[in-house]
Amino acid sequence: MSLKRLNIYNVRNIHEQTINPSPGLNFIFGNNASGKSALIEAVFLLGRAKSFRTSSIKSVINFDQQELIVSAQILLDNTQNQHLGIRLDGKNIDIRINQQASQNRSDLAYALPLQIIHPKSFELLDAGAQIRREFLDWGIFNHEESFLPVWRKYKKVLAQRNALLKEKAVSQLDVWNKEMANYGTLVDQYRSQYLEKLKPVLLNTISRFLDLSHMDISLLPGWDKSKLLEEKLIDDLEKDIRYGFTNSGPHRSDFYVTVNNRLAKDVVSRGQLKLLVICLKLAQVELISKERDKFGCILIDDFAAELDMENRAKILFYLHKIQCQVFITATEIGDFGDLSGFENYNMFHMEHGQIDQINVPCGTSL
Numbered sequence: 283m284s285l286k287r288l289n290i291y292n293v294r295n296i297h298e299q300t301i302n303p304s305p306g307l308n309f310i311f312g313n314n315a316s317g318k319s320a321l322i323e324a325v326f327l328l329g330r331a332k333s334f335r336t337s338s339i340k341s342v343i344n345f346d347q348q349e350l351i352v353s354a355q356i357l358l359d360n361t362q363n364q365h366l367g368i369r370l371d372g373k374n375i376d377i378r379i380n381q382q383a384s385q386n387r388s389d390l391a392y393a394l395p396l397q398i399i400h401p402k403s404f405e406l407l408d409a410g411a412q413i414r415r416e417f418l419d420w421g422i423f424n425h426e427e428s429f430l431p432v433w434r435k436y437k438k439v440l441a442q443r444n445a446l447l448k449e450k451a452v453s454q455l456d457v458w459n460k461e462m463a464n465y466g467t468l469v470d471q472y473r474s475q476y477l478e479k480l481k482p483v484l485l486n487t488i489s490r491f492l493d494l495s496h497m498d499i500s501l502l503p504g505w506d507k508s509k510l511l512e513e514k515l516i517d518d519l520e521k522d523i524r525y526g527f528t529n530s531g532p533h534r535s536d537f538y539v540t541v542n543n544r545l546a547k548d549v550v551s552r553g554q555l556k557l558l559v560i561c562l563k564l565a566q567v568e569l570i571s572k573e574r575d576k577f578g579c580i581l582i583d584d585f586a587a588e589l590d591m592e593n594r595a596k597i598l599f600y601l602h603k604i605q606c607q608v609f610i611t612a613t614e615i616g617d618f619g620d621l622s623g624f625e626n627y628n629m630f631h632m633e634h635g636q637i638d639q640i641n642v643p644c645g646t647s648l
């Protein structure tokens with residue numbers, strides 16, 4: 283699956299641009315503020331209906347315009363095409379899949395699975411647990427279609443239980459404890475099964491990029507598993523009423539990565555941390571590609587940040603081999619390193635929001 287033709291209207295400083303990306307590697311270079319991240323943001327909007335940089339869509343729409351549009355022709359396999367489009371005006375989201383309107387962001391996410399790596403991605407291993415839960419849940423969402431309704435039910439029941447706790451409506455909690463334990467246990471099962479599948483793929487990916495021994499990844503379920511979740515909810519009742527929210531359950535879960543039994547984020551260098559995050563994200567892509575036989579795009583913004591030339595070369599070689607569509611940005615063309623061994627890539631130059639494809643004969647060393 284790859285974007286064949288991409289149209290961008292009014293995304294930050296990009297007014298109206300159309301490009302024909304390669305189904306493989308796409309390199310985008312240009313000076314600071316030329317619009318490289320805006321291009322990555324445009325593709326991300328198309329697959330996720332949100333920005334990776336801000337929660338305010340208004341700030342992504344070009345200052346002089348009222349709405350932005352991103353659309354693309356997607357090549358599903360050698361013969362089938364799909365048309366995807368999104369229009370955002372800061373209040374409404376208009377999603378079109380093959381000209382049919384859709385209400386659900388999840389339809390877009392299934393139609394165009396995206397993985398993004400950008401300078402703040404190291405937060406996956408260095409910030410609060412929410413971002414790690416989202417990482418796991420995105421992987422499961424792409425892996426098991428049955429997960430999304432269960433996850434939504436759990437969120438709903440949790441919100442209802444928390445509302446009752448705030449009102450101190452103790453008599454009504456019994457029935458919600460059962461519901462929450464039921465869906466919460468399922469969410470936990472999905473997560474632990476997913477992590478078991480991801481682990482060998484991840485360890486294999488890590489071994490390509492990092493010389494670290496005794497790596498491990500483990501799930502923290504969000505409650506003391508020596509008890510059933512329902513028992514824990516009953517035990518916690520007094521505390522939950524005092525705090526006005528539910529203290530135990532998969533909404534508190536987390537995972538951690540260790541090197542020699544120490545938390546990776548405490549012992550590895552910053553460049554290694556970025557590589558670890560890249561490994562986690564690429565392992566997810568590999569797992570989806572294995573089981574669904576298709577993946578959308580990998581987006582890498584500011585490729586050179588914190589990575590030395592040797593590691594950049596290793597990553598590009600890997601990306602070239604997995605045959606997935608990739609968009610990669612850097613300020614200098616030389617930041618991509620020696621591309622003479624690569625075939626069928628496209629090179630784009632950005633300047634003041636304009637994207638120009640550059641002809642680089644294959645096999646040319648840059």
Ligand SMILES: Nc1ncnc2c1ncn2[C@@H]1O[C@H](COP(=O)(O)OP(=O)(O)OP(=O)(O)O)[C@@H](O)[C@H]1O
Pocket residue numbers: 293294295312313314315316317318319320321340341342343344345346584613
């Ligand atoms: N809503 C907007 N409307 C118009 N221009 C905007 C808007 N938001 C940001 N910009 C401008 O768009 C330009 C491109 O920003 P972008 O972050 O895409 O640059 P970049 O090429 O990724 O730069 P860098 O190399 O520094 O990361 C900047 O000049 C920025 O100020």
Ligand SMILES: [Mg+2]
Pocket residue numbers: 318319320583584
């Ligand atoms: Mg940028």
